[in-house]
Amino acid sequence: MIIFENVSKFILNSVSIHVPQGETVGLIGASGAGKTTFLKLACGLLKPSNGRIYTMGLKPALEQKELCRGLGVLFADIPVLQKEDTVVGNFELLRSIYQINKDRFDQDYHELSDRLGFVLLSDRPVRDLSLGQRRRVEIGAALIHRPGLLLLDEPTAGLDENAKQAFYELIRERRREGLTTILTSHDMEEISKLCSRIALLDQGKHLYYGTEEQIKKRFTPMDTMQLEVEGRLPDLEDLPLVRYTVDENRLSLSYDSNCVTAAEIVKLVVQQTVIKKMKIRKPELADVIVRLKTNDKAENLSVDHEERE
Amino acid sequence: MFLKPYFAFAKKSFLGRSAYRFDHFMSILNTCLQIFIFWGIYQALYGGRSEVDGITMTMVSTSFILSMGLKAVFYVDDYFLPSKVWDGSIANEFLRPVSFRGRMLAENIGNAIFNVIFHFLPALLISVLLIGICPPESAGMTVCFLFSTILGYGVLWTISFAVQAAAFWAINIWSLATLKDVLINIFSGTMIPLWFMPEWIYEALKITPFPYIYFTPVQIYLGQLSYTEIAQQCMLQLIWILLIYLLGTLLFKKGQKKLVVQGG
Numbered sequence: 001m002i003i004f005e006n007v008s009k010f011i012l013n014s015v016s017i018h019v020p021q022g023e024t025v026g027l028i029g030a031s032g033a034g035k036t037t038f039l040k041l042a043c044g045l046l047k048p049s050n051g052r053i054y055t056m057g058l059k060p061a062l063e064q065k066e067l068c069r070g071l072g073v074l075f076a077d078i079p080v081l082q083k084e085d086t087v088v089g090n091f092e093l094l095r096s097i098y099q100i101n102k103d104r105f106d107q108d109y110h111e112l113s114d115r116l117g118f119v120l121l122s123d124r125p126v127r128d129l130s131l132g133q134r135r136r137v138e139i140g141a142a143l144i145h146r147p148g149l150l151l152l153d154e155p156t157a158g159l160d161e162n163a164k165q166a167f168y169e170l171i172r173e174r175r176r177e178g179l180t181t182i183l184t185s186h187d188m189e190e191i192s193k194l195c196s197r198i199a200l201l202d203q204g205k206h207l208y209y210g211t212e213e214q215i216k217k218r219f220t221p222m223d224t225m226q227l228e229v230e231g232r233l234p235d236l237e238d239l240p241l242v243r244y245t246v247d248e249n250r251l252s253l254s255y256d257s258n259c260v261t262a263a264e265i266v267k268l269v270v271q272q273t274v275i276k277k278m279k280i281r282k283p284e285l286a287d288v289i290v291r292l293k294t295n296d297k298a299e300n301l302s303v304d305h306e307e308r309e
Numbered sequence: 310m311f312l313k314p315y316f317a318f319a320k321k322s323f324l325g326r327s328a329y330r331f332d333h334f335m336s337i338l339n340t341c342l343q344i345f346i347f348w349g350i351y352q353a354l355y356g357g358r359s360e361v362d363g364i365t366m367t368m369v370s371t372s373f374i375l376s377m378g379l380k381a382v383f384y385v386d387d388y389f390l391p392s393k394v395w396d397g398s399i400a401n402e403f404l405r406p407v408s409f410r411g412r413m414l415a416e417n418i419g420n421a422i423f424n425v426i427f428h429f430l431p432a433l434l435i436s437v438l439l440i441g442i443c444p445p446e447s448a449g450m451t452v453c454f455l456f457s458t459i460l461g462y463g464v465l466w467t468i469s470f471a472v473q474a475a476a477f478w479a480i481n482i483w484s485l486a487t488l489k490d491v492l493i494n495i496f497s498g499t500m501i502p503l504w505f506m507p508e509w510i511y512e513a514l515k516i517t518p519f520p521y522i523y524f525t526p527v528q529i530y531l532g533q534l535s536y537t538e539i540a541q542q543c544m545l546q547l548i549w550i551l552l553i554y555l556l557g558t559l560l561f562k563k564g565q566k567k568l569v570v571q572g573g
């Protein structure tokens with residue numbers, strides 16, 4: 001559905017990604033990592049300085065008009081709706097622009113407005129809507145022509161929890177019908193809930209593209225295990241643990257899940273003692289970003305230090 | 310049907326105008342006032358004479374009543390494209406499966422149709438009843454007048470389009486739009502019929518697009534041009550439309566490229 005081959009533009013540097021049809025891909029990375037630039041390149045709003053892009057088999061910057069019939073977009077910094085017009089007036093205009101069949105339009109408008117919660121706002125001018133209300137309408141507007149590809153930049157910014165859940169449900173349903181979605185978000189829980197694949201960008205470089213599990217293993221492999229034991233404390237010196245602290249009968253272990261598994265640790269512990277309580281914490285997706293930022297700061301600090309010397 | 314979205318744009322702008330009734334009545338009043346002021350000025354300048362240099366007072370009245378009426382019809386929003394460039398929504402327009410220039414034209418035509426029905430015709434009726442104008446020269450000339458009027462609108466629209474396209478490089482096009490309005494007001498024959506211009510200015514103006522906006526249709530209405538001259542004038546109107554449209558498109562494409570390459 002989308003192919004990036006060694007694409008460079010602004011901060012993006014030689015990014016190569018292939019997004020197959022029907023996937024929901026979360027673009028993550030710290031602010032300024034190049035996420036919005038990626039989306040703008042994918043829809044042709046920007047032209048790559050280097051490399052090649054194919055979106056739905058077309059070159060987006062050159063064949064934008066052919067491309068946009070099957071494309072739904074929502075950018076944080078680009079107004080979508082006519083402020084002076086009513087909500088339903090905006091949708092009627094979209095119906096004409098995309099030449100949507102009246103019955104199908106009525107059915108989809110009813111469904112989207114009901115599920116995203118803007119059914120009571122239909123006759124209100126867009127300028128009178130709050131940020132969250134406008135966002136719901138904008139999401140509906142991006143979906144009304146049933147695009148095959150959806151590019152969303154921070155789609156849930158300003159949405160309340162109900163609207164977020166409705167949005168997730170809609171995207172999941174449309175995915176089953178073949179919709180491909182690429183979205184950016186700083187809400188890692190959202191990415192976890194919604195995305196089948198994750199692309200991690202760091203300062204314009206494409207660090208990783210794959211499943212959530214794999215990304216966590218690669219960038220934050222450190223799991224932690226809290227154990228409360230009955231009887232003597234186990235001897236775990238043979239295990240490649242990163243950190244090991246003891247507080248009375250409680251143990252706190254940090255370990256690299258690429259080197260040792262939780263099962264191996266537990267097996268060794270139960271051979272020596274009885275486990276009363278056990279808690280394992282796997283890293284969250286947010287830890288990836290935090291870790292990348294920390295590494296970044298550390299690198300910058302060491303560079304500063306070297307420069308001063 | 311590929312024209313369907315453009316009909317929708319025109320309809321939307323037509324209906325949008327009808328929502329502002331007070332604004333609409335004030336516009337009729339404004340046009341009528343302008344016509345009466347000019348009529349008063351020309352009455353004073355004529356000082357009771359029936360004609361000056363072969364131009365009768367009725368011809369002058371007809372000229373400014375038609376010009377000002379058409380000016381009310383020919384309103385083009387010079388800030389349509391600039392406002393979209395400045396708030397960033399132009400990017401969204403590029404992602405629609407319709408031509409943005411087509412949309413601009415359709416919305417302006419919707420406006421113009423509204424103005425013809427609810428602005429031009431009432432103002433014309435009031436002016437005809439109170440001041441009086443020359444009747445059309447013939448049915449044939451009336452058809453030619455209508456055709457030339459549409460082309461005149463085309464000339465005005467393309468000038469506005471080219472000015473608006475400058476917004477890709479400017480943070481404000483007010484000065485450019487004002488300069489354009491001043492040039493059109495003075496050199497298109499709206500305020501001063503071009504018969505009263507010095508000969509050299511009149512000749513010089515013929516190589517500019519301005520007389521082809523209002524003055525050519527008015528001349529046709531008054532029967533001052535033969536059918537051959539009408540054909541020539543209409544051809545010149547078409548040439549100006551093409552030339553200025555090409556210039557505007559060049560600027561628009563360059564501006565679009567600037568957005569795509571530089572990101573803003």
